[in-house]
Amino acid sequence: MNRAGTESESEFHFELRTCRWAEREWPLDSSDAAILVARQLGTKRRRWDTIVLECDPDALRHRAKFGEKRLDGDLLHVVRNAPEEWTYYRDCLPDPGYPWRYVRESIHEADDRGVLETRRNGNRIEIRRKWPYREWVRRIVAIENKPDLDASAARALRPQLEYDVAMALADEVWVATRKTGERIEPALLERLPVEAGILTLDPDSLESEVAWYPRRLDVDGPGTRILERPAGGPRDASPAQFEYVDPEVKARKRLEIAERAYERGWRSFADTMRPDCRHFELRSAGQFLPWCAAKGCCQTAAECSSRCSHVEPEPPAWRTRGWPIEGGPGKRSKTLLEERRRRRRPGL
Numbered sequence: 001m002n003r004a005g006t007e008s009e010s011e012f013h014f015e016l017r018t019c020r021w022a023e024r025e026w027p028l029d030s031s032d033a034a035i036l037v038a039r040q041l042g043t044k045r046r047r048w049d050t051i052v053l054e055c056d057p058d059a060l061r062h063r064a065k066f067g068e069k070r071l072d073g074d075l076l077h078v079v080r081n082a083p084e085e086w087t088y089y090r091d092c093l094p095d096p097g098y099p100w101r102y103v104r105e106s107i108h109e110a111d112d113r114g115v116l117e118t119r120r121n122g123n124r125i126e127i128r129r130k131w132p133y134r135e136w137v138r139r140i141v142a143i144e145n146k147p148d149l150d151a152s153a154a155r156a157l158r159p160q161l162e163y164d165v166a167m168a169l170a171d172e173v174w175v176a177t178r179k180t181g182e183r184i185e186p187a188l189l190e191r192l193p194v195e196a197g198i199l200t201l202d203p204d205s206l207e208s209e210v211a212w213y214p215r216r217l218d219v220d221g222p223g224t225r226i227l228e229r230p231a232g233g234p235r236d237a238s239p240a241q242f243e244y245v246d247p248e249v250k251a252r253k254r255l256e257i258a259e260r261a262y263e264r265g266w267r268s269f270a271d272t273m274r275p276d277c278r279h280f281e282l283r284s285a286g287q288f289l290p291w292c293a294a295k296g297c298c299q300t301a302a303e304c305s306s307r308c309s310h311v312e313p314e315p316p317a318w319r320t321r322g323w324p325i326e327g328g329p330g331k332r333s334k335t336l337l338e339e340r341r342r343r344r345r346p347g348l
């Protein structure tokens with residue numbers, strides 16, 4: 001197998017290519033949605049490989065007023081409910097369900113970040129919003145990347161997709177797999193939930209085809225969280241265990257995921273790698289991808305760490321000479337990725 005083929009073997013590489021594809025090709029219909037792509041995000045129980053946010057273009061630009069960092073659940077509680085006129089915070093914010101002192105901390109944080117106005121009236125803190133927080137996300141699409149979707153990969157993936165379909169936290173769930181060019185794509189023959197879409201993708205050319213369209217999930221209704229499944233087998237008559245999840249809880253989770261996606265995007269992969277290693281490179285063939293000169297491959301985030309047996313910090317002389325650009329190559333790689341990331345977030 002040639003090197004390009006070997007590269008494509010890496011799920012990590014495939015995932016980055018899927019992200020790039022989504023950024024270029026989504027939405028698949030003719031909607032005017034602005035697109036934000038992120039990776040490795042979700043909830044405590046379920047993390048998606050790739051997330052595509054379909055956003056209202058104006059509202060996405062407006063979101064930039066709140067800065068590039070995410071607003072976590074506590075900050076969202078404050079900025080979404082802050083009134084137009086000065087008001088004592090306890091009179092305008094809904095009961096958070098946890099002690100008010102945490103709300104005060106969030107108010108001070110929002111003030112420090114410049115996204116809320118505060119003043120003292122005697123010993124009371126009054127707040128006033130700077131801008132309304134607009135609903136900027138229209139739809140969330142989750143994509144699982146499985147370049148080699150054989151029977152055993154499908155078996156491992158199936159319960160995860162069933163979980164997604166039952167929870168309906170994302171509007172659509174997809175599996176992206178390597179395009180084989182066969183008359184019937186093998187992925188279609190695997191036992192996956194019919195609600196999940198199947199996309200076949202050539203990771204080198206980024207040519208894609210929809211092999212199966214997904215069903216739209218009921219994100220506004222209650223979700224069903226599958227907690228435990230019977231082990232299976234002829235003697236196992238135990239029922240699956242599950243619980244319902246309120247639509248409001250889902251709506252809150254969706255917004256928190258979207259906020260994290262806004263902050264991270266998908267080019268943050270270098271944050272968990274070692275771009276300061278002398279062998280780290282960013283290679284560009286339509287997109288920047290990490291490359292390890294020592295191993296001669298597109299290394300994964302897991303292997304590119306301080307535990308790597310080939311790791312060698314870039315020589316201090318590279319930085320002091322300002323080669324090739326001030327800060328040394330590692331810093332420059334991160335800056336390049338950061339620039340690309342910012343471009344996808346209009347208004348910043």
Ligand code: SF4
Pocket residue numbers: 274277278279280281291292293294295299303304305306308309310311312
């Ligand atoms: S040698 Fe190891 S740490 Fe250095 S770039 Fe390659 S994979 Fe990363």
